[in-house]
Amino acid sequence: MLTISNVSKDYGNFKALEGMNLQFENGIYGLLAPNGAGKTTLIKMLVTLIKPTSGEILYNGKPIEALGESYRELIGYLPQHFGYYKHYTPQKYLRYLAALKGLEKDKVDQRIDEVLEMVALGEVKKKKMRKFSGGMIQRVGIAQALLGDPKILILDEPTAGLDPKERARFRHLLSDLARERIILISTHIVSDIESIANEIIMIRDQTLLYKGDSAAICRSLQGKIYEVAMPFEDFADFRKQYLTLEEKQEQGHMLVRFYAPEQQEAEWTPAVPQLEDVFLIEYANESSVR
Amino acid sequence: MFGMEMKKIFSWKLLLLIAVVNVLLFYLRLEFELEHFPNGRPATDLFRIEQQLIPEYGARIDENELLEIKALYTDRVTAANAFFEKEDNAQVLGITGYKEFQAMDTADPELSAYYSDLMFESGQDFLWELQAWELLIENFEARDSAIKAQIERTDGARQQHYEQQLAEERFAFYSSTVLDNFLNYKTYMAIIILISITILMSPVFLRDYRAGMLPIQYTAKVGRGVYRAKWLAGLCSTAILTVLLLAIYMGLYWTNGTASHFATPLSSFGWYDYWYDMTFFQYIVLSVTAIFVVAMLLGVLSMAISTIVPNAIVLIGIQIVVLFIMIAGVTMYLIRDIIILYLPQMLVPAAYLVLFGIIFISFGWIWRREFRKDIV
Numbered sequence: 001m002l003t004i005s006n007v008s009k010d011y012g013n014f015k016a017l018e019g020m021n022l023q024f025e026n027g028i029y030g031l032l033a034p035n036g037a038g039k040t041t042l043i044k045m046l047v048t049l050i051k052p053t054s055g056e057i058l059y060n061g062k063p064i065e066a067l068g069e070s071y072r073e074l075i076g077y078l079p080q081h082f083g084y085y086k087h088y089t090p091q092k093y094l095r096y097l098a099a100l101k102g103l104e105k106d107k108v109d110q111r112i113d114e115v116l117e118m119v120a121l122g123e124v125k126k127k128k129m130r131k132f133s134g135g136m137i138q139r140v141g142i143a144q145a146l147l148g149d150p151k152i153l154i155l156d157e158p159t160a161g162l163d164p165k166e167r168a169r170f171r172h173l174l175s176d177l178a179r180e181r182i183i184l185i186s187t188h189i190v191s192d193i194e195s196i197a198n199e200i201i202m203i204r205d206q207t208l209l210y211k212g213d214s215a216a217i218c219r220s221l222q223g224k225i226y227e228v229a230m231p232f233e234d235f236a237d238f239r240k241q242y243l244t245l246e247e248k249q250e251q252g253h254m255l256v257r258f259y260a261p262e263q264q265e266a267e268w269t270p271a272v273p274q275l276e277d278v279f280l281i282e283y284a285n286e287s288s289v290r
Numbered sequence: 291m292f293g294m295e296m297k298k299i300f301s302w303k304l305l306l307l308i309a310v311v312n313v314l315l316f317y318l319r320l321e322f323e324l325e326h327f328p329n330g331r332p333a334t335d336l337f338r339i340e341q342q343l344i345p346e347y348g349a350r351i352d353e354n355e356l357l358e359i360k361a362l363y364t365d366r367v368t369a370a371n372a373f374f375e376k377e378d379n380a381q382v383l384g385i386t387g388y389k390e391f392q393a394m395d396t397a398d399p400e401l402s403a404y405y406s407d408l409m410f411e412s413g414q415d416f417l418w419e420l421q422a423w424e425l426l427i428e429n430f431e432a433r434d435s436a437i438k439a440q441i442e443r444t445d446g447a448r449q450q451h452y453e454q455q456l457a458e459e460r461f462a463f464y465s466s467t468v469l470d471n472f473l474n475y476k477t478y479m480a481i482i483i484l485i486s487i488t489i490l491m492s493p494v495f496l497r498d499y500r501a502g503m504l505p506i507q508y509t510a511k512v513g514r515g516v517y518r519a520k521w522l523a524g525l526c527s528t529a530i531l532t533v534l535l536l537a538i539y540m541g542l543y544w545t546n547g548t549a550s551h552f553a554t555p556l557s558s559f560g561w562y563d564y565w566y567d568m569t570f571f572q573y574i575v576l577s578v579t580a581i582f583v584v585a586m587l588l589g590v591l592s593m594a595i596s597t598i599v600p601n602a603i604v605l606i607g608i609q610i611v612v613l614f615i616m617i618a619g620v621t622m623y624l625i626r627d628i629i630i631l632y633l634p635q636m637l638v639p640a641a642y643l644v645l646f647g648i649i650f651i652s653f654g655w656i657w658r659r660e661f662r663k664d665i666v
Binding site: 044047048079082084097148 | 294498502503505506515664665
């Protein structure tokens with residue numbers, strides 16, 4: 001079990017994270033937050049890149065700082081902007097990282113083949129990464145995170161650059177892996193975690209806003225999300241009154257999905273709340289979401 | 291992991307660049323010291339005579355040996371006299387022997403033309419050699435006058451040094467031809483090696499920083515231990531490149547054929563005075579060691595700079611300044627002029643200590659910083 005106990009991080013007077021308490025067991029956790037909310041700070045503390053100013057992070061009851069190498073051995077980490085050498089092939093790159101991760105030498109090549117197959121890069125393992133597309137590079141990043149068969153897999157924006165087919169494949173892969181490990185995914189793409197995350201973690205203003213399963217949080221919006229069709233000329237005024245979640249132009253009118261917590265009009269049709277709605281509503285005042 | 295860091299350092303692109311720089315600088319400066327050694331007259335003749343005299347007489351020449359050397363010279367004068375006696379042109383101009391040749395009026399156009407033809411066109415070496423013999427015999431005869439003049443001119447430790455040299459009769463019988471050449475050679479060799487080390491070592495840390503590799507490296511099992519591995523690989527790479535270049539360039543220096551002078555003490559060479567009277571070979575070993583030490587220090591400094599600069603432009607800017615200091619200051623005083631008498635005796639050792647101090651304090655600060663800092 002991974003425990004974050006009253007963790008804060010300050011940079012001078014700026015508080016990057018404040019009083020965070022979380023617990024992780026095997027399963028997939030989706031970390032949702034707008035830019036600057038503190039999710040990257042949280043992730044960097046979990047992977048030992050930065051140290052908390054106060055509080056502690058424990059793995060099976062022991063501080064991760066004290067565990068050191070034996071804790072890092074359990075981590076697979078994909079940073080938001082992951083580094084690679086353009087003139088390396090995926091095979092050479094993963095061999096280098098296998099050495100850093102302390103993999104047994106005689107099993108390295110077999111493991112590299114396995115993870116490259118997982119991300120559908122087996123056929124290009126000997127091609128230089130200079131020629132790879134953004135999606136292929138991202139898949140190499142995912143492969144390196146999986147290389148050490150980690151018990152804690154932390155992925156920061158893992159689906160950036162992936163096409164819909166690759167994203168679906170990635171979700172299936174994570175679902176398979178989650179049975180015996182902690183997987184924490186930080187993403188802006190709500191649909192990527194909605195269907196696979198056991199729990200959603202939301203951070204706002206450097207503090208924990210919500211932790212629980214996505215169905216429960218969506219239920220809290222039951223009866224507050226509606227759809228309505230309206231003439232184009234009414235739309236501007238409507239938008240000033242309500243938080244719109246989806247706006248679609250249809251023939252002769254606008255179809256609007258919106259949030260109305262306190263009232264209901266007869267012509268409004270109740271809609272099923274989705275995780276995306278929660279995200280847009282909770283972070284409606286954040287500049288990065290608007 | 292160490293091996294992989296070594297492979298990253300010795301990338302073929304950097305090795306190619308280092309090779310190009312070495313070839314370029316070699317042909318710009320170093321090759322001259324090989325191709326044109328000994329350089330001109332009388333250096334060529336002095337070197338040739340010294341190669342003959344040193345194995346026979348060594349560094350210390352007594353009065354009897356001086357007489358033998360003079361006899362060797364006299365034999366050559368006799369041969370020169372025989373030459374002029376057989377020379378019709380010389381006879382016509384009234385030059386009947388070497389003594390007349392020496393005394394002839396070169397303002398006279400005919401005599402001047404004959405002189406030029408004989409010295410520069412005819413390919414006769416003996417007249418140049420005779421001048422060189424005379425220079426060396428003058429050195430032998432006036433062996434103590436230079437030291438006595440220095441005793442008058444100096445004071446303190448330098449004066450004591452000259453007094454001791456005079457008391458022990460360590461005189462400068464031979465020319466500075468070999469030493470001049472080696473001083474130039476080792477200076478240019480050091481410059482080339484220092485430039486090569488800078489090129490090889492500067493990207494060690496910046497390469498991974500720019501590639502965004504640190505988060506992945508530092509969260510792997512080895513963690514920040516990879517930083518240690520990079521330093522170790524960097525130090526080994528510096529040592530390997532330095533030794534390799536030293537071996538190549540000293541191998542080339544061997545072709546100058548100065549081995550005849552190796553056992554000769556520095557005090558036997560004219561023009562230069564040194565605090566310590568080691569043999570020429572020991573001086574070569576000292577110089578090579580100094581270059582190795584400075585190259586290692588520069589390697590450490592280059593890697594330290596590589597850890598703190600944000601990009602290649604800043605790196606190049608800083609390294610140009612560092613290289614200028616290393617060439618104009620360190621190479622000149624700590625390598626070229628190591629143990630030379632005109633510098634205070636403790637200046638160079640103190641300068642080495644300061645250099646060690648600066649680099650190791652910087653290294654310590656950077657090391658501690660790396661293990662404490664947040665990777666943001």
